[in-house]
Every structure is written in C-alpha cells, then in structure tokens.
Amino acid sequence: MVSQYMHDPHSTHLEAVYRILRYLKSAPGRGILFSKHGHWRVDCFTDADWAGCPDDRRSTSGYCTFVGGNLISWRSKKQSVVARSSAEAEFRAMAHGICELLWVRGLLQDLGLPTDPPMRLYCNNKSTISIVHNPVQHDRTKHIEIDRHFIKEKMEAGVICIPFVQCGSQLADIFTKGLGFKIFSPIVSKLGMSNIYAPT
Known part of the structure; x- marks a missing residue:
C-alpha cells in the first residue's frame, strides 16, 4: 500500500516502509x-475496510483463498470508486472473491x-x-445491484455458500488494514505460515 505514495512521499510513509522492513528482517x-x-x-475469506484511506476515502478489498486447507492465493487492492x-x-470484495473461487x-x-x-x-x-x-430490492441497495x-446467482446455483465468520476469525482482515501484534500473529499462523528456523 505504501507504493501509492511513491510520487509524493512523506516521513510517515518512510516510517511505514521501515516498519515493513523490520518485520521482514x-x-x-x-x-x-x-x-x-x-x-x-475450496474456501475464500473476503473483507473490506470501508473508507479506510484518509486521502480519498476509498475502501480496500482483500481476500485469501484456500484449497484443501492450504493458502494458495491472496490479494489486497484499493477499490476504484468510493x-x-x-x-x-x-x-465488491465478495464479488472479487467469487471470481477468484471460480478461477x-x-x-x-x-x-x-x-472439489x-x-x-x-x-x-x-x-x-x-x-x-x-x-429477494426484495431496496432503494438503498440499488447502487450495488450488479454485484448483489x-x-x-452463484449462491442459488449451489456454486457457493456464504457462512458468517466472527471478526476474530476473519483471515482477510490482514489484507485490508493494519493490525496490532495480538491480532496479526494468530492470523498469520492460521494462514499456514511457519518459521523454518523455529525450534520444533
């Protein structure tokens, strides 16, 4: 996400880059x-950080896809419209997730x-x-009619089902917003990431 500020970077963006580099190191x-x-x-977790960007109030979509319990694809992208x-x-995030599931x-x-x-x-x-x-179309949902x-259509065809997941178990949170260590660490573990240098 810091790459979007390459044309006009500030000290806060440099601090974010340092934080990323510290984590990688x-x-x-x-x-x-x-x-x-x-x-x-085949499972997919989708999430969106509504109006999370302070500059233009666009939301960030994120998803991660699992096959046989193993993470195979993930994406984080700022939505093109507010x-x-x-x-x-x-x-919008769910529609992107369904496209990935179909692929x-x-x-x-x-x-x-x-499968x-x-x-x-x-x-x-x-x-x-x-x-x-x-099935009732409300006036307040007409602007999301196509995605809905x-x-x-995919749900009624039996291609997908949409179970509710608690916020603490929403793995796609890691792709949409910055998280504290107490939330970040368990999600990384649930994504199947392991440290090969850790003692067994």
Whole structure:
C-alpha cells in the first residue's frame, strides 16, 4: 500500500516502509507450509475496510483463498470508486472473491482434481449476508445491484455458500488494514505460515 505514495512521499510513509522492513528482517525463515488435510474443499475469506484511506476515502478489498486447507492465493487492492456504505464495499470484495473461487475451481477441474461443493465464501458483515439472501430490492441497495445479483446467482446455483465468520476469525482482515501484534500473529499462523528456523 505504501507504493501509492511513491510520487509524493512523506516521513510517515518512510516510517511505514521501515516498519515493513523490520518485520521482514525479523522473520527470514517465515513461509507458507503446505500440509495434507484430507479434503479438497475450496474456501475464500473476503473483507473490506470501508473508507479506510484518509486521502480519498476509498475502501480496500482483500481476500485469501484456500484449497484443501492450504493458502494458495491472496490479494489486497484499493477499490476504484468510493463506496457509499460498508455493505457496498463488502459486496465488491465478495464479488472479487467469487471470481477468484471460480478461477480456482476451473483450474482444479483442468487438472482433474475433485472439489467438495459448494465453495465457501466467508464474510463477517451480517447486513451484507442478509441483503444477499433477501429477494426484495431496496432503494438503498440499488447502487450495488450488479454485484448483489452476481453473488445471489452463484449462491442459488449451489456454486457457493456464504457462512458468517466472527471478526476474530476473519483471515482477510490482514489484507485490508493494519493490525496490532495480538491480532496479526494468530492470523498469520492460521494462514499456514511457519518459521523454518523455529525450534520444533
């Protein structure tokens, strides 16, 4: 995220870069460890930090995708337009997550590997989940109509299901906002990252 300030950097941005470099230096052996979990389930965690950028109030979308319990893809990206509600920001993040799930499913099918349907798209915003399940179109949700119909179509076809996940278990939080060590460390562990230099 600091790369967006390369054209006009300030001391606060340099401090953020130093913080990133300190973290990388402290964990040279940290990486993703793949292990067998006995299933081929495809899961995705999506989240959005609504109006999180103080400069232009655009939201940041993030998702991470798991196959068989192993992290295989992740993304963090500032949304291209300003979201007028947290639900709108979440819908955009969910739509990106579904596109990634569909791509992963196609890749697994090309490789001849089975998947356990439906694919799970975890979200921690109850209002967004209720809007997806509600067939009534409200005036206040018309601006997110396309994403809502796309998500609902995939859900009704049995391609995905959208279970609610508590904020403490929302792994995509790490891709949308800065987190303190007490929250950051458990999420990194749940993502499957291990330190090869740590004593066993």
